[in-house]
Amino acid sequence: MSSTQHGLGPTRAKVLALLQSAPVPLQVTEVADELGLHKNSARFHLDALVDSSYARRQTVAAGQPGRPPLAFSATSEAPTMTNLHLLEVTQVLLAQFVAPAENALTRAEQAGRTWGAGIATQDASPADAFGDLVDHLAERGFGTSHDVTTSTLTFARCPFRASIDPEQLPFICAMHQGFLDGYLEASRSGLTAGRIDIGPRTCRAEVTMSA
Known part of the structure; x- marks a missing residue:
């Protein structure tokens, strides 16, 4: 926090x-x-x-x-200073309701789309939608930066990478992809996100105007 x-x-x-x-x-x-x-x-x-x-x-x-x-x-009025309980709940939900499904990655991505769409500002200009997306991702701990010349998002930090079981990380990545897609679609800005290029430490995704 x-x-x-x-x-x-x-x-x-x-x-x-x-x-x-x-x-x-x-x-x-x-x-x-x-x-x-x-x-x-x-x-x-x-x-x-x-x-x-x-x-x-x-x-x-x-x-x-x-x-x-x-x-x-x-005291009970004090703000919670650890996210351990949230991470454990996340892992339990992934293990019980996502991983067993035949279309587990698709379900995770759809959940991410709902997540992203729920916080998007509708009818935003491309510049505003792109900037707001960067801000939202950074606030959620993704260590996000962007290159305005190439419209590339770079994620130098994933808040889940060191905390979630490695076998569950693909579901988190799928949700992250869905977040990008759902946010941009709901913003109605004409922007779309490419597939996330997942690296060992850094991930990237290009954001472009729809054809």
Whole structure:
């Protein structure tokens, strides 16, 4: 999740992610040690999370005389800082409802067309449709850039490549192709996407005017 979605800086986001992944409330020293922060810096970010209602303080029994130490845990109001649950749901759905079908890749591509069409701006000019498509793909983590002279989309990063089981990646690629096709068709801009050239690290697709 990007900082533009949760409004937290990188360090504070790491602190919150650590709280959400911990099975028990964490003390300041534990947060500092785990993330390699100074104790004062860890306390600063924890206090800020409490002020924003993303974390809560509580005392823990220390078993020693003196003031009991404080510990921190994430609240239900805090934004989710990991996409693991979404990736696992994606893999379960692909394994149960897509992979067993005889026309699995076609079904995945059709799902992608529905996905793309659902966010397209209709009756867009070719330039606007192309630019908006680049923006939408970049927002979804595809590391998208484009060459205006050749109308080639380059995907330097796939948000699924390192997270989805390799045998399921063809279904993701098919959905990506469908996303391009569905978006451009729904935009009614006259643009069409060629087949994605899938490389080991970088993928490309040309976008052209319909004949």
